[in-house]
Amino acid sequence: METTANNAEAAPAVTAKRRKTKPVFHTSLRERLSYNSFWVGQNVLFIIVSTFLAVYYTTALGIPAAVVGTILLFARLYDALIDPVLATVIERFKLKSGKFKPWVFLAAITVPLFTVLCFGFEGVLTQQDLAVRIAYATVTYLLWGTVYAASDGPGYALGSVMSPEPAERNVILSNNHVAGIIGILLGIAVMPQVLAATANNWFLSIVIFAVVGFLAMLPIRTAKERVSDEGRERPSILQIWRAVVQNKYLMLTVIIGLIVNGVNFALTLAPFVATDIYGSASSASLLLMLGILPVIVVAPFGARLIRRFGKIPLLAFSLIAGAVLSVVAFLFCRDSFTLMLVVSALKGVVLAPQVFMFSLLFADSIEYDFYKNKRRYEAATFAMQTMMTKAGTAISGAIGLWVIGLAGYQSSVAGQTVTQTAGAIDAMWAVYNLGAAIGSAIGAFILLKFYDLTEAKLAVMVEDNKKHEQIVD
Numbered sequence: 001m002e003t004t005a006n007n008a009e010a011a012p013a014v015t016a017k018r019r020k021t022k023p024v025f026h027t028s029l030r031e032r033l034s035y036n037s038f039w040v041g042q043n044v045l046f047i048i049v050s051t052f053l054a055v056y057y058t059t060a061l062g063i064p065a066a067v068v069g070t071i072l073l074f075a076r077l078y079d080a081l082i083d084p085v086l087a088t089v090i091e092r093f094k095l096k097s098g099k100f101k102p103w104v105f106l107a108a109i110t111v112p113l114f115t116v117l118c119f120g121f122e123g124v125l126t127q128q129d130l131a132v133r134i135a136y137a138t139v140t141y142l143l144w145g146t147v148y149a150a151s152d153g154p155g156y157a158l159g160s161v162m163s164p165e166p167a168e169r170n171v172i173l174s175n176n177h178v179a180g181i182i183g184i185l186l187g188i189a190v191m192p193q194v195l196a197a198t199a200n201n202w203f204l205s206i207v208i209f210a211v212v213g214f215l216a217m218l219p220i221r222t223a224k225e226r227v228s229d230e231g232r233e234r235p236s237i238l239q240i241w242r243a244v245v246q247n248k249y250l251m252l253t254v255i256i257g258l259i260v261n262g263v264n265f266a267l268t269l270a271p272f273v274a275t276d277i278y279g280s281a282s283s284a285s286l287l288l289m290l291g292i293l294p295v296i297v298v299a300p301f302g303a304r305l306i307r308r309f310g311k312i313p314l315l316a317f318s319l320i321a322g323a324v325l326s327v328v329a330f331l332f333c334r335d336s337f338t339l340m341l342v343v344s345a346l347k348g349v350v351l352a353p354q355v356f357m358f359s360l361l362f363a364d365s366i367e368y369d370f371y372k373n374k375r376r377y378e379a380a381t382f383a384m385q386t387m388m389t390k391a392g393t394a395i396s397g398a399i400g401l402w403v404i405g406l407a408g409y410q411s412s413v414a415g416q417t418v419t420q421t422a423g424a425i426d427a428m429w430a431v432y433n434l435g436a437a438i439g440s441a442i443g444a445f446i447l448l449k450f451y452d453l454t455e456a457k458l459a460v461m462v463e464d465n466k467k468h469e470q471i472v473d
Contacts, residue, residue, distance in 0.1 A: 026163040026226055032172060034219035035159060036179035038108065041216025042151050043183030045115045048191055048209055049144065050393060051288065053118060054401060055271045056202055058411040060122050061133045065409045069401030071138050072268075076394025079145030080387040083153050084241070087383035090154060092234050098225045100158040107151030108217035112210040114144040119206040145390075151217075153382040160378060161225045177356055181295050183216075188288045240380050243369060249453050250365035250381065254388045256443045256451075257358055260319065261392025263439035265400035266291065269432045272404065276420050277429060278337045290344040291351065298352035305353065310455045311364075312447060315357045319444035321350035323437040330433035359385065364458055371461040396435070403431045 054072060057063045063071075086103070095102045118140045125133050159172045187209070194205045244250060266288070274283035298305075305314055325347045333340035362385045370376050407427035409420060 025168055027168065027172070027224075031162070031222050031224065032175070034222045035162070035172060036175050038104070038151075038155065038217045038220040039176045039179040040183040040186070041108075041213040042111065042155070043180040044187045044209060044216070045111055045213040046148070047184045047187035048206070049115060049118060050267055050397075051188065051271065051284075052191060053141070054268060054397065056119055057137055060200075060202055061125055061137065062411050063130070063133055063137060064405060064411050065401045066405030067134060068137075068411075069398040069405060071134070071141065072401065073394050073398030075138065075141040075145055076390055076397060078142055079149065080390035080394060082146055082149040083383040083387045083390070084380065086149050087153055087379045088237055088240060090157070091240055091377065091379050092237070100154045100161065101220075101223060101225055103150040103154040104158050104223075105221055107147060107155075108214065108220055110147035111144070111151055111217070112214040114140065114147050115213070116203075116206055116210045118144050119202045122202055149386075152386045153379065156382045156385075157379050158220075158223060158225070162223055163226055177299060177359075178296060181292055181355075184292055185289055188285045188292070192285050235377070240377055243373065243375055243377055244380050244384060246373075247365050247369045249368050249451065250362065250384060252446065252451050253358065253361040253365060254384055256446050257388040258392050258395070259446070260354070260439045260443040261389065262395035263399070263435040264392075265396050265431050265435045267393065268397040268400045269404070269428060272409075272428055273432050276425060277334065278340075283337065286341060287344055290341060291348045294345070294348035294352045295355045298349065299356055302353065302356050306360075306455070311357060311360060312451060312454065314353050315361075316444050316448055318350055318353045318357070319440040319447070322347055322354075323440035323444070325350065326433050326437035326440070330430065330437070334429055358388075364453055367458060367461050367465060368453060370465050400431055400435070404428045 054068050057068045057071070058065055090099060090103070118137075120140075121136070125136060156176075159176060162168075162172055191205070191209065194208055195202070198204045270287050271284040274280055274287060309317075325343055329340060329343045329347075333343055362381055366376055366378060366381055404424055404427055407421075407424045409424040409428070
């Protein structure tokens with residue numbers, strides 16, 4: 001097994017060395033930059049909605065935290081279910097201007113627009129009954145999730161058909177993670193500053209970010225689909241999703257991701273922890289940034305780390321170390337924001353591999369399915385990845401807000417000052433830290449107990465798959 005794996009790695013290395021003197025790129029630098037620019041804009045708007053919309057609902061519209069949790073759960077689960085529906089449509093039909101590009105280009109226009117609508121009309125809404133505010137929040141968030149779906153799975157799929165060269169596709173699809181992180185960091189760092197500069201004018205602040213997001217996403221129009229599936233037999237809906245359910249490694253990855261993300265409440269509760277425990281809304285940006293910044297440092301070494309340790313041990317270490325540090329934060333960091341920043345930075349380092357590792361596990365599941373059944377459903381697999389992420393976000397957002405709501409957290413209208421009870425603060429701190437610890441521990445157990453697709457096994461599969469794959473010129 002080890003000899004086969006080494007030989008499998010050696011052949012691509014020789015090819016890469018040969019191409020180093022004469023690279024083969026079908027895409028232009030401008031086209032690749034436009035593709036990455038799209039992910040910057042998309043993630044700016046994603047992180048603002050994911051992190052600050054709950055704050056807007058509770059502190060500006062005065063919607064109770066428990067109700068907000070229910071809205072987020074319902075809307076995000078709906079958002080997650082849209083992905084496989086859209087993937088099925090894409091697998092079976094093709095528009096005149098391309099298979100993926102029309103959906104992504106439409107998202108570049110509609111996502112910024114509906115982001116504004118989610119945060120809009122604060123002055124009018126605060127004069128309405130609570131039921132009206134809840135209805136508006138629910139409807140606009142559902143619409144946002146619908147249009148956002150076209151920017152996610154189809155966006156990844158577009159990158160996979162921009163070039164027939166596997167090495168070039170790897171460059172395109174790996175760089176979009178860094179671009180996305182840049183967008184997330186931009187949203188986290190700048191949003192509180194813009195809010196402060198506009199005297200907490202949510203509408204004006206979101207309009208500014210929507211314009212930035214639109215301008216960053218719009219250049220995606222220059223991307224070209226160079227790999228076509230013309231002439232291939234269209235799979236039935238049953239064939240597509242039976243293949244997904246029967247892929248044991250795909251299902252294990254989804255289960256682990258749902259558990260780990262579903263009880264990680266940092267994204268939802270960081271603004272509340274920053275304001276109500278550490279007394280500064282801007283502290284949320286520091287907490288979230290320290291959890292994301294290390295990815296930029298660690299991601300370029302991802303391939304080396306995997307070659308050295310393997311995906312399973314590396315991911316297991318990330319989950320276990322993250323759980324330990326979450327417990328440390330719970331026990332020792334509540335009264336010291338400086339210590340909390342140190343622990344958050346350490347967590348960011350050990351958790352960084354998870355950002356790219358789950359994507360690699362999804363890619364491995366495609367290789368496994370082709371090895372076993374000689375079929376590939378990339379769009380459906382991408383849909384499962386995005387559905388896992390969104391469903392996990394939905395569950396964590398709802399549970400986190402339900403818990404603090406049941407513990408007595410008091411919402412406010414138009415930013416009025418509210419003093420939270422000790423019980424609400426205690427519940428907030430416990431959920432914020434221990435949720436991630438429990439989820440990571442369970443995820444690590446499932447990974448080590450049931451997931452056995454090692455690097456050696458995968459190398460054998462990849463070598464065999466090369467004998468059966470159709471090469472597209």
